Amino acid sequence: MSAWLECSISEEIIKNKEIFSDTPSIISDIMAGHLDITNLVENMAGVLTNEEVENREQGMKFFTKILKELPPDYLNETQVKFISRFYIDRLKDNHRIIPSVLEGYLAIIDMKHYSTALNGEFFTVLFREVPCQSQVRQDRYNIYRILNLLNKNPEYLKTLGPDFLYGFISAMDGERDPRNLLFLFSFLPTFLKHITLGHLVEETFEVISCYFPIDFHPSPDDPAPVTRQDLANALCPCLCAVAEFGEQCLVLLIEKLDSSLRIAKLDSLALLKESCKTFSAQTYGPFLKTLWSSMNREISHKTDEELKMLAHESLSALVSKLATTANTDQAFENFVKGVLISMQTAIAESTTVAKFTQAAKVLLTTANASKESCVIITKSMIPAIVAYYEFKPSTKLQIASIDFLGDLYDMAKHWGALDEIQSQAIEIPKLCLIAVSNPSKEYQIAGFKNIIRTKDLLQSDLVLPFIEVLIHNVQHSQDENLLSISVTTVHTIARKYPEMVMDIVVKGKCDLDNLIDDKTALQKRLNLLTNLASIDEFTKVIISEMLKIIRTHDEDAPKVIEALNSSMSDISLYTENKLSEIESDHGLIDSILGWILKELHTGSEESLSHGYKLIATTMSSLPAEKQERILSKYADVLEKCQKDEAYFNILECLYRSLRQSIYNPNFERIMHLSIDVALKSDDKAIRTKACVVIAHLINKVGHGQKFELLYETLTNCLLNYESEEETLLQRLILLYGWLTKALIMRGSDKFLCWLQKIIAALSSPVYCKLAAEAIRLIMFVHPDALNRTFYPIETLLYKQRMYENFTSLTQNFVPASEDVKEAFYVSWAFVLENLSKNIVSREALKILPIVIESLDYDNKEMLLVMTDLLCYYIEYQPLVVAGSLQSAIPRLAKLTRYPKSMYVRVNSLQCFSEIAKSYSTVLLLPYKQDVLAELAPSLDDSKRFVRCYAVAARTRWFLVGAPGEPKEN
Template identity: 60%
Template sequence: MTSVWYKPELADLIISRSDIIFTETQSIISDIVSGRLDISDLVQNMGGVLTSTEPENREKGMRFYTKILKEMPRDYLNEMQVKFISKFYIDRLKDHHCVVPPVLEGYLALIDMTEYKIQNCTDFLPVLFREISCQAQLRQDRYNIYTIMQKLCDKDIEFMKYIGTDFVYGVISAMDGERDPRNLLFLFAFMSNFIKTVPLGHLVDEMFDVISCYFPIDFHPSKDDPAAVTRDDLANALCPCLCAIPQFGDSCMVLLIEKLDSNLRLAKIDSLKLLVESCKTFTPQTYTPFLRALWSSLNREMSHKTDDELKLVAHEALAALVGKMATTADTDQAFENFLKGILISAQTTIADATTVAQFVKGAKVLLTTANASDQSCATITRAMVPAIVAYYELKSTPKLQVASLDLIGDLYECAKNKGLLNEVRAQVSNVPQVCLAAVSRTSKEFQLAGFRTLMRVQDCLGEDLVLPFVEVLIYNVQHALDNDLLSTSVETIHMFARKYPELIMNLVVKGKCNLDNLKQDKMLFQKRLNLLTNLASIDDFTKVIIEQMMKIIIDNDVEASHVVEAMSAQMSEVSVFSTEKVTQIESDHGLIEPVLAWLYREISSSSPDSVAHGFALIANTVGSLPPEKQQNILAKFTPQALERCAQDDVFFSVIECLYSPLHPGVYNSTFEEILKVSLKVALGSENETARSKGCALIAHMLNKAEPGQQFELLYELLKVRLSACNRDDEKLCTRLILLYGWITKALLMRGSEMFLFWLQKIIGTISTTRYCNDAAEAIKLIMSESQEYLSPKQHCRISLLYKQRMFQTFSGLSDNVKQSLTPENKESYLLSWAYVMDKAPKTVLKNEAAKVAPIVIDSLEYSNKDMLVVSLDVLCQFVQASPEHVSSSLNTILPRLINLSKYMQSMDVRIKSLECLYEIANNFRTAYLLPHKQDILLDLAPSLDDKKRLVRSVAVRARSRWFLVGAPGEDKDN
């Protein structure tokens, strides 16, 4: 076959042995590129196959030539050669229908040639549109025709505009009747730009008709399609086409309103989304004749009782329409009339409301309208705030009065965010007086609503109302038992203090809440401490309040513990005390030293809970300091802490609260000693709290040590110390396994490969009956999250994908112990898997479904609540996303789920098992389910009488779905 392409025999070879010659195209291209073969000579040598009387042979010839063209360098052919080949392909369009597919494919490749001139298409397109009936071709060939159109537009859109309506008509004719979802998705994406760019001339109506016939999209992909186009994909792509240009306006509105008034839910949602999209393109005048009909439809859909998605989209559509019409506020009466209609409708709804739900329905319409534009916000606020104030004063139903206060606050915030307060000042000026009337009532609901609304409208609060508000607030702080009311009262006083610091200082801090005057009444003292500590975050109050509190702690007053507790609670709230503020307090008032002194006095004689706030306060303060100040704190307080810890392990908590919150890189010569002490406490202390803190501090040090010498020194010291431990001591081994968990977590979170060494040790113990439960607890520790340890608050290093990495590593290592499992340790093995799966990303679980599914199914046999909850969650995911991985095990899964639906130890397990049964019936093929249907229906009956209402509700849903399995009208393939 050597160089047969140089001879006329090439044609015979293509006809008789095309499978062989097709593999030689790269050699042919090499000869053409090197100049040994001219491409025109190649065509001449193919003459026999290209002019054969048999269409099948001519198809082979064109397929061969197209393959060469597709593989040829894009910049090789010159302009004359491209023009010659273009005319050649144009001529082939007139050939037998079986020749057309390779012709289309070849012309696509030709357009990509560097020297292809757009003028060539003036000969190609008329022949294409005249000779080829697009919709009579196969799917791929139709796709190639559409792609040719797109590539020509991308190459020179100005020339395509020059061709004019002939090209537009050809495009319309080609796509008219297309039904394939993949082609439609491509077409919609292409047409949304094409319509905006190429003038349609007199074909505007024809273009809209050919696109609008697809609206609304009614399509459901096959579950067996690996790359299925979804209905939403098509709907989202079609929407911009229908409103691409203003000329579509009237036709689009008629179509939109017609579908909005239909009974099809998806038609309504698509129509509402189309209305939102159209507001980006159409002019306000487009909507004017249709405003009454549009408002009627929108109002109806926003009033839907159960369909939250439909209501949400309707509100989005209203906002878009109001925003568009507002652009003509000063030039057209249509917007004013439209807004007036909305106001009247919403006012009627609110006035007639007998329930909060009815009130909220009208309120949401008003807020959506107000948020849509500055003009609508000003109009709605000016009209509604006085009306709602009157409504509050006249309405007797407490819940509706509370709801009206919330609406006033919402409208005020809307006006404030839009910078319109000056325009509505007259209407909102008396709102604080209404809030005062609300908070003066004894009802908790009225007071909460009044204070919250007051905080929102604080800009219009006059100084004359501060005193009566403060009287109520102080009374609440003194007497209120409800935590919500207490915290809201504190927050409100905080607002007053920022607005009127001098007044609050005299009324509250030096007056009614003066600490010296309050210590006689312990209950009053404790309640007002939180208020004072909160106010200490304000610069004008910091010095006075902190000094009073420090004096109580230094004097070891009987109330010192309550002061420490209040400071710890408030200063840990970042929204109240910034890190800069905590640093300032430590610098100016020396917070850590007196609190430590108090802890040393109290720690031995008090319960752990009573001093825990002190350790939390120190840790939060140290963590807020910059690195250089942390170094100074360590140098100052470490010697005494080590000395006390040597006397009693209970003092280790002092070391832990000093060293755990350090910034990465903070290091001094005592770190090795601290690590040794931590190890001693973690493994040898009989105090469980001290042991936990010892493990946590070791983990913090490993996690935050700087890479290089600092990390290596600590890590090697740790390994040497642990290697010397006695493995025959059962108690010590249990503590070691837990410590391994902390070490693994610390290294894994910082992204160190060394975690693998310690994880192997843990997984190795799963196969031992004595320590398998300890290993499972260590795995749980690795996967768990806590704000107290190894969190961003303590400046720890946290790799973004550490949970995914843990899953993948655990999955590989667990295979090593799987074969050695016994009935005694298998539950711990499965429990470990549950802890890992619980925190693993869903996409990772889906990718490993083939491996994880058998583990999940095995877990359903046991009675461990934690394991069951996770396993049922994962099983539901597989049933929904990867049913093929569990369908073969239905005979095992179904009886276990039925058994768990009666699991009396946990309502969550019962609910999740019933949800799984529902998903199985909803996602599996009918043929798989029918053999089990009658048994499942009988077995689900007891759950209908479960003592918990939530369980009964899910049971009804699951049993109803199983009842429909195989019913007339059900898709047997689903």
């Protein structure tokens, strides 16, 4: 302690290099009050003012280290002021002292009692004595960090005069380091907003704008490179940070937008978009014609989608900004009308849908920017498009014009501008009627889609003409798409005019009271009526009549049940509440079950299947108490099942949809019965249903004693079926899959023993394919079981848990044959396909070898998954794949000609494109000629889709090693 209380500390610092390790002791003495920091400075005078620069440098490093280790709230105002003045004075010292001074002052300026009044003095000396751009990168960075701290006190920034600003722009002028620039750009916008620029506006903008557009490529050796896009994104807000930059900024971006350099165009459009957040609408006035000309040129670009999208975004931002002066400045209206006239001309001259759509998109972009622009565009374009349609251009252009009218209406509705365009918009349904009156399917579909969108415009006098066409379609059309849209359109009209549709359609055209007397197109009319029955005004009338047909066991009852099942399974039509209401009011389940019980042994399997699904759908909509009442009412079904397995279909549709809160005393008996059916029945469909019942019971029964009891029943029952019989073992494997799925979904650890049995089967040449199917069953959502429609218990990340356990159990897996090996990789594909990309990325080193090895096997589903994963790794984790290219490239080359799936071929070609983009020329050159030869046949692929990817991949490989191509990526 005595050393730093006396002047001898200077000698210690000069002679003893190990003294830097003593700074914690000095800090302790300062904190304990044994030593005042000002006395420490006085005691260090010998080293701080030593004639030798090396010694002064050592002294400043030592004292700066102490400052950095002191708590920021320890020194009082007087001490901080003293130390600050000392550091400011040190700025005049030798350049070797400067780094320590800057580090120390960073610590001071962050102290609690630091006074901003000292900033002016510090920066005056700093800008005078320290040429910023002559310092090393880290020291420049520290200067910028000190400047950034000024943003903490915006009011003080306003007091700094032009000398400070001049010093600041001189300090950053010429900065070239990407990390320093990124830091500078990050705080400049806030800094510029609060400082007074005065007469230095042009100089400040010039210093910043010299970096625009950013043309920078990071070093390949940089472990965490700053990208060009990072810099471009950060620079953009700086160039339009304050209104004073307006004129210079617009002149700059127009100049760069007109250049031939793509990145200049992209950055200019991004700058225009960003500038609209800062500049006033009047700023753009003198430049509007030029801006529109430049944007229109980029919007019309044939191939560069990114450039076109950014041009649209910039146009939208500009119109939105100009709209703020819509009622006070004519410039807004003139600009929008200029866009309008240009695009009207483009539409009138369009000979292809692509050109029409391009012009239409510009108008929609403009209309979407503000309510004012929306009114101008829609008021003019709706009558113009109606007239355009009547000039009878090509069929495709007429259909495109109908779609465009719907887009304009949607835009006006979005902005709440329908009242302003009412007189023009009323023409849209009339044009739709003209379109649907055309016998062509394309015209009718376009017209019906548009009338659905613009249903609020439909007047009562047009209802009957539309209905005439729609009902004709329902009765006579054989096209599924046209039938579907026709039914949807009738539904839409019925919601607006229920009384008219009831009279014209339900009681008139469909003749509900004598529905089955007319057999012509009965199924289509039934589909329409069951669709309409979802509307409250129609429910009672239609459902009552249909259930009457079912209860009387009419020969057409199966058609009614099929129509009801088709419509009621559509959740967009029938909500849970709606189905529950129908069941309560009309006894739907009783009617359907009554019919099923009579037709069970004589009815067609397809018709009965519709009935089972309808019961399951209705049951799933009911609250628990109603479900229990129905189970009680049909308790005898369980007894019948034990004598006749056909009744199991009824049991399954009743019990599959139960809510989690229900526990029925019959569950144990049902479990015994279901296992027996699942393993003994000769009917595959019934065996699957038995597995579904078992899975639902095990998954949904509550935790605790009820679950343990039911699970014990299950395991004891299965013990009786242990056998070497091949057929029984095959059925057991699939049952294990259902059990594993049910248990892992609910979060129970008991799934593991069943998964182990599946893995054991996976190692057998006889059962490996079935085991792979069991894995698929676990990982995929089943349409009729354990999905959210039927209220399963589903824990978060259960698929991730499956991956972890599958990985662990197959860690030492040794395939006994090629069939087993293929099934093993197929199982992996099912597991990996359902994993999140976070896990796929994290586990890349484990997964990649499996992916590459699997490419040798002829399984379409597996290859689709694995080639997709490989492409992902090449694009996002190229370093992981780099060492495996020698193995991957020959396999991928074969798959570019894989005959069973064009998507496998496309994925393989995409992999080749990404390889060429992601790796250095040096790494790729040994493969270049072989790859070009392997890709050549794909250029003649029978699918145009594949040929497009082949051209892209081969072109990219041709560029490998070409002049101008970087040796390192």
